[in-house]
Amino acid sequence: MTGARRARLYEELLLESRRYLAAYVLFNQAVADHLGLHPTDVQALSLLTAAPGPLTVRQIADLTGLTTGSATRLVDRLERGGYVAREPDQHDRRRVLVTSVPDRVARVTAVWDDLGQTWQTLLDDHTEDELEVITRHMRRAHELSHVQMERLRSRPKPD
Template identity: 60%
Template structure:
């Protein structure tokens, strides 16, 4: 097909292109804003930002986990996950204990009092977010939930690609 034979872009195509450009810009600002917010919360708690998010993820787990699971949750190598758990243990946020069912395994358990402090801070911060979300109807909230779940899955896949060297610069 020659250039002459290609269909001309429609107003709908141009509108979509503008929206996609705006989405890319807004997405970059959103991700930067969240990363900087995460840094501010971590600084407030005197934690490394990765440690903060690890605590966040550990709080979502139903049971204590192995360091291998910490590596899976964070996408870190097992060596880096071990160092992360070491830092969290030194800061009093987690403890290590032998698995009563398999003495060879060591489990990482969050310290309830420290997690309560962590949760209280999130509660104070979440009030403003809850107020913001009050402006959305149920269908919009469902759309946001779907977006966040899909973004989480895509981010995990992209991190794996980056760590596996699948993306050349």
């Protein structure tokens, strides 16, 4: 691949990535509006249900990049909505674990499932090798985003 072609492809990918991310943020807002939730609450539920088990508020704060105070308020909202419950940790009674409430989370899952079939068609014409590349890219982008979020949090905010 020539340097000029690679540069053009990077430029095109950068533009499409910006458009994709903006569209996803706006899509997330539409889902949240439809459910009567805050967009951060929708994503926190997604992370909570993707976790291998219950999480502490501190772990939720770490996953979302929120302060522990903001994560506590997020969990408070989700608990009031019936989406999560706080339970004592059976191994350490000083800790409280946040667990999703399956019946209530099913409301969110139903919206995702309804919309997900259409999203699935985007991947239907890809080969298995291409799906592996896309998955690897998404995994690496996820990891990089956490590194970049930490970098941003450690910098002073611009005036």
